[in-house]
Amino acid sequence: MQTLVETFNLFSPVALLAILAGTFLGILLGALPGLSAAMAVALLLPITYGLDPISGIGLLLGAFCGAVAGGSVPAILLNMPGTPGSIATTFDAYPMATNGRAGKALGLSVASSFVGGMISAAILILVSPLIAAIALKFGAAEYFSLSILGLMIIVSLAGASLIKGLIAGLVGMLLSTVGADQVTGALRLTFDQMSLLMGVSLLAVIVGLFAVSQLLTDLEKLHEPRTSMKVDNALDGAFPRLREVLRNWKLTLMTSLVGTGVGAVPGAGGSIASIMAYDQAKRVSRTPEAFGKGAPEGVIASESSNNAMVGGALIPMLTLGIPGEGATAVLIGGLMIQGIQPGPTLFDTQSGLVYGIFVAFLLANIMMLFVQWWGIRLFVRLLRVPQHFLLPLIFIFCAVGVFSINSDFFDVYLMIALGVLGFLLARFGFGVAPVVIGLILGGVAETNLRRGLQTFDGSWMPFLTRPISLAFLVLALVFLLMSLRRNYQTAKA
Amino acid sequence: MNASIQETCLSLLLAAVAAGLAVTAMGIPGSAHGSIAPSTFPTVIAWLIAALSVLNALVTLRRASGEGQMKAMSARGVGNIVAFLAVSTAYVWLIGQAGFVVATLAYLLIMPVFVCVVSPRHRVRLSRVSFWATLVVFAAIATGAIYGVFVELLNVRF
Incomplete structure (x- = not known):
């Protein structure tokens, strides 16, 4: 009861407005092809600095849900997924749009995103406290091993090459060592730069790797001819098709469960969730031959699962402090900027805040439904915003946002440098998500390794006994071996 | 230069930087205190990056016979990025010298023109009077809006 009152007290009008604004901006950014959910959350991160924790995290959760849902707009109208999670949406929604049913496809997408998000929110609320209760028993050895497992899952699932994934993850871990050592105070890799005394700015890393690198990717292709982004599909009755989605409740429930489950696995992400759900939906359908030709069930499967992935991804993030993929890594950054360390102790010490985050996630899903309902035509029009205005605007937002945290221009130059690094890593298949996840888990791994060794009188054995x-270590090894096998098979083929 | 050679160069560059950082990290003072020394973690990680980068360079070179699916970066693409980075870095420097409003206004007038010059599908706009009028209005409104949000609402001081 006390927790309930605490949770209720956290919700001020500012918090509600922040969730609404986050959802709106998330859909807006997600609807722009090429801007991922992680980038949308990263771009809005600086704004949260001046907000209270619930308003800040509510804004980011709204942006995360909104961006995943917004990615369906260009997927439906242009056959161009706005976010990777919308890839499977193009399979049936675009054929529907070309057959004059663009409004229906958009309506189905809005309704199934909402239902998928609500189902995953319910699972998140039910499952998280149980996992957190188990995780409370973890000591330094378990945390060290868990961070190694988290990193191993991500590097093995994130890219095609294990070597590249490992390099990206290790680059993040190396970045986590910069600054004054927490135990001895020794300066590590600061190169006499005062701005690095407290370590690299998390925001500079996140915005550089996700947003600036994406700008550079767009710029590299700027001189190439591209097919016109002409939106010429008429919008027939573009309103949420909740009744139709609920009529397919078995399908929606199944694909939402798939989305939540895949989302909870670190490194899996929205594209895997939606493609797996789409495949499952096709298998159980009475008319599998209609899939790929404009089947409404295909749209429901893809959109319910990619939004359900969001709730799933929050489970390891909140209970273990392990980011599942890029956007949750940015969310952890948002929490850390607010001085909150996600993990099982959060459930013990700040249960009101945890339940506040749950409620914020539920509200973000509800607001997403209404914002998309009323704003559908606006988001469609957004696809016409010219790139020459958008690119400089995004850079200014990145630069000012990063500067605003410490009022230090060094952070902005660091953001640009990391943007170049992120671009090169993404361009040659190393990936950028493992870098941010390595940065977050690197600190956890080193702190707990050193703490553990001190507790066990310098012995490494307790980590293994x-x-x-x-x-956790055996599982990490299993993922490493599985990834090696996959790499070997790919090389052989 | 094909994509494999480019990737090999990147891997070797990463290896060189990581090796340099590993040597620097080895000089970090401080003893183990019953645990590991402050230099151990960064040194081990940097050497691992160096070793894996060399390994990646070798793997990439082995399959460099042209069957790579990745498209190589073109000189024009690199040129676009370098020019954008030069103008954007100058913008960040200019904020400190001339203030946020002047620097942002200048950036928002220059950068859209740069994008149009570089991009064939946007270049045609440069000959239209409406483009220039929209550009001036856009730069003024966007500068004012960003200034309003960050300086007035969020109290950021440049």
């Missing part, structure tokens, strides 16, 4: 720690 404590059952949970050993289980």
Whole structure:
């Protein structure tokens, strides 16, 4: 009851407005082809600095849900997924749009995104406290092993090459060591730069790697001819088709569960969730031959699962402090900027805040439904915003946002440098998400390794003899071997 | 230069930088205190990056016979990026010298023109009077809006 009152007290009109604004801006950014959910959340991160924790995290959650849902707009109208999670949406929604049913496809997408998000929110609320209660028993050895497992899952699932994934993850871990050492105070890799005393700015890393690198990717292709982004599909009755989605409740429930499950696995992401759900939907459908030719079930499967992925991704993030993919890594950054360390102790010490985050996530899904309902035509028009105005505007937003945290121009130059690094890593298939995840998990791994060794009098054995720690390390090894096998098979083929 | 050679160059550059950082990290003072020294973690990670980068360079060179699916970066693409980075870095420097409003207004007038010059599908706009009018209005409104949000609402001081 006390928690309920605490949770209720956290919600001020500012918090509600922040969730609404985040959802609106998230849909807006997600609707722009090429801007991922992680980039949308990263772009809005600086704004949260001046807000209270619930308003700040509510804005980011709104942006995350909104961006994933907004990605369906160009997927439906242009056959161009706005975010990777919308890839499977193009399979049936675009044929529907070309057959004069663009409004229906948009309406189905809005309604199934909402239902998928609500189902995953319910699972998040039910499952998270249980996982957190188990995780509360973890010591330094378990946390060290868990961070190694998290990193191993991400590097093995994030890219095609294990070597490249490992390099990207290690680059992030190396960045986490910059600054004054927490135990001895020794300066590490600061190169006499005062701005690096407290380590690299998390925001500069996030915005540089996700937003600036994406700008550079767009600029590289700027001189290439591209097919016109002409939106000429008439919008027939573009309103949420909740009744139709609920009529397919078995399908919606199944694909939402797939989305939540895949989302909870670190490194899996929205594109895997929606493609797996789409495949499942096709298998159980009575008319599988209609899939790929404009089947409404295909749109429901893809959109319910990619939004359900969001709730799933929040489970390891909140309970273990392990970011599942790019956007949750940015969300952890948002929490850390607010001085909150996600993990099981959060459920113990700040349960009101945790439940506040749950409620904010539920509200973000509800607001997403209404914002998309009323704003559908606006978001469609947004596809016509010229690139020559958008690119400089995004850069200014990145630069000013990063500067605003420490009022230090060094952070902005660092953001540009990391943007170049991120562009090169993404361009040659290393990926940028493992870098940010490595940065977050690197600190966790080193702190707990050193703490553990001190506790165990310098002995490494407890890391291998404590059952949970050993289980995590064995699992990490299994992922490493699986990834090696996959790489070997790919090379052989 | 094909994509494989470009990737090899990037891997070798990463290896060189990581090796340099590893040597620097080895000089970090401080003892282990019953645990590991402050230099251990960064040194081990940097050497691992260097080793894996060399390994990646070798793997990439082995399959460099032209079957690579990745498209190489073109000289024009690199040129676009370098020019954008030069103008954007100058913009950040200019904020400190001339203030946010002057620098942002100048950036928002220059950068859209740069994008149109570089991009064939946008270049045609440069000959239209409406483009220039829209550009001036856009630069003024966007500068004012960003100034309003960050300086007035969020109290950011440049």
